[in-house]
Amino acid sequence: MQVESFSAARxxxxxxxxxxxxxxxxxxxxxxxxxxxxxxxxxxxxxLSSDLEKYYKASLGENxxxxxxxxxxxxxxxxxxxxxxxxxxxxxAAKFNLTASDEDVNAKLTEWKAPYTQEEFDKQLKLRxxxxxxFKRDLRRSLTTTKLLNKEIESKINITDGEIGDxxxxxxxxxxxxxxxxNIARIVVTNTPSPQTTNLQNNKASGDADAKxxxxxxxxxxxxxxxxxxxxxxxxxxxxxASNGGDMGFVLESQLRSDQEVYNEIGKLKPGQFTGVLPxxxxxxxxxxxxxxxxxxxxxxxxxxxxxxxxxQQAIHQLLHEGHKQLLQxxxxxxxxxxxxxxxxxxxQILKECAR
Numbered sequence: 076m077q078v079e080s081f082s083a084a085r086x087x088x089x090x091x092x093x094x095x096x097x098x099x100x101x102x103x104x105x106x107x108x109x110x111x112x113x114x115x116x117x118x119x120x121x122x123l124s125s126d127l128e129k130y131y132k133a134s135l136g137e138n139x140x141x142x143x144x145x146x147x148x149x150x151x152x153x154x155x156x157x158x159x160x161x162x163x164x165x166x167x168a169a170k171f172n173l174t175a176s177d178e179d180v181n182a183k184l185t186e187w188k189a190p191y192t193q194e195e196f197d198k199q200l201k202l203r204x205x206x207x208x209x210f211k212r213d214l215r216r217s218l219t220t221t222k223l224l225n226k227e228i229e230s231k232i233n234i235t236d237g238e239i240g241d242x243x244x245x246x247x248x249x250x251x252x253x254x255x256x257x258n259i260a261r262i263v264v265t266n267t268p269s270p271q272t273t274n275l276q277n278n279k280a281s282g283d284a285d286a287k288x289x290x291x292x293x294x295x296x297x298x299x300x301x302x303x304x305x306x307x308x309x310x311x312x313x314x315x316x317a318s319n320g321g322d323m324g325f326v327l328e329s330q331l332r333s334d335q336e337v338y339n340e341i342g343k344l345k346p347g348q349f350t351g352v353l354p355x356x357x358x359x360x361x362x363x364x365x366x367x368x369x370x371x372x373x374x375x376x377x378x379x380x381x382x383x384x385x386x387x388q389q390a391i392h393q394l395l396h397e398g399h400k401q402l403l404q405x406x407x408x409x410x411x412x413x414x415x416x417x418x419x420x421x422x423x424q425i426l427k428e429c430a431r
Contacts (some may be wrong), residue, residue, distance in 0.1 A: 112331040112403040114421040118160040124154065127421075130154045132204045138427065148425060155421050160408070163415050164214055168223040168370055175218035183214050186309065202220045202281045213277060227407060232399045243382045250380040250387055257329045257341060258372040260303060260321035263313035265365035273314040280312070281362070283373040290352050297349060303370050312365070321370070324390075333358075337369060344371040 115122040131151050135141075142150065170173055170198040187197050193254040200210060243250070280286035293306055304320025311317040331338045340350045354363045373386075380387045 097405045100338075115159055115417065115419045117159055118166060120162060120166065120414050122158050122162065123257070127158065128422060129204060129209065130158065132249060144368065152425070159417055159419065160412075161216060162219070163417075164220050164223060166415075167227075168219045171223070171226065173219060173222045173226060175215045175222065178341050179218050180211055181214045183276075187214070187266075188259060188276060195374065199278075199281070203205055210277075217275075217277065224404070228400060228403050231403065233398055234392050234395045234399070239388055240382060240393055242391050242395060243387065246334045247379075252375065252377045254377050256325040257328065257331055257374050257376060257411070258325050259341065260370040260372055261313065261316060261323060262290070262293055262303070262311045262321050262368045263316075263353075263365060264293070264310075265312050267364060273312060273317045274308060274310055276309045278310050280365075286365055290368065294352055294368055297368065301350060322372070341369055341371055343368060346371055346373050346376060404405075 083303075107160075109116075109121070113121045114124050116125050131147075131154055134150060134154065141147075147420045165174075191199065200207065203210075205213075264280050264286045266280060266286040279324055280289045289310070293310055297303060304322070307317055307321030308319075311321055313321070316323055331341065334356075337350075338351060340353060344350065347370075349368055350364050352368060355365045355367050356362070357364050382388065
């Protein structure tokens with residue numbers, strides 16, 4: 076009996092996964108695409124292979140290791156699904172006349188270019204395999220999506236005092252702190268390739284040297300008086316905190332002590348002050364993964380916090396707001412998908428190839 080090699084089994088499994096992903100992505104029957112370079116249509120609007128390839132190449136970054144053919148196609152399918160979702164949002168925004176204007180785009184472009192010289196900015200575009208027109212197009216789409224979600228989601232969220240009070244009464248023990256805690260914000264720049272950005276400027280360092288230069292530039296801006304939250308929202312690469320202006324919430328003293336260097340530096344700060352540039356080190360490999368700047372917002376002793384404390388009300392309000400926002404967004408996106416006529420020709424093509 077012949078035993079299948081590990082590499083052959085892994086390749087066969089990758090093909091199986093790819094075919095399964097394509098089956099899920101195909102939202103209509105196997106029709107002939109209108110043209111070979113059309114990867115999908117959304118309500119008749121074509122998504123072209125040239126645009127898909129631009130985003131695919133940008134996702135690879137400077138990673139010298141190329142994915143296998145099966146893995147590459149899986150990445151392309153995932154990117155295409157994101158492009159389909161984005162096109163649905165863009166069409167919805169256009170319906171409400173919410174498409175970002177040239178003035179909006181140019182203002183955001185000026186803000187994004189601020190930390191760079193023209194030469195450095197051009198290098199950033201080259202690293203992302205983008206032209207200036209490509210970049211402005213993405214800025215317009217990002218700003219348009221924000222305007223749409225502000226109208227359709229944010230404007231419909233209303234957290235009442237009653238909801239805050241009910242939450243506090245049900246979670247009172249959560250506000251009885253057994254040890255001191257620190258409300259901290261941070262700005263993060265990573266040195267690892269990533270297909271995604273998490274800040275308003277769609278800004279990502281391209282390697283360790285670029286990460287060092289970027290974080291030092293951001294520290295200089297803070298020293299010059301730029302507001303910490305604004306810098307974090309526009310340039311931080313921390314997916315969990317960038318949208319909140321870098322706010323990490325409250326961190327227990329015992330948790331903070333897990334990184335003694337960070338703890339020591341934060342311990343020297345008064346509320347409102349920020350640290351110098353500190354390395355982010357993987358505790359297992361001891362490899363530097365990026366760099367961060369920390370700001371101390373407040374330091375609180377142990378003890379019970381009452382509902383009358385504005386900080387308690389603010390924390391509960393933010394928590395309830397995020398919960399409502401996530402629920403509404405999920406329902407909203409499902410509604411938009413139900414209403415859209417989508418055909419994924421790329422998925423059709425992969426299914427046909429897998430069936431041979």
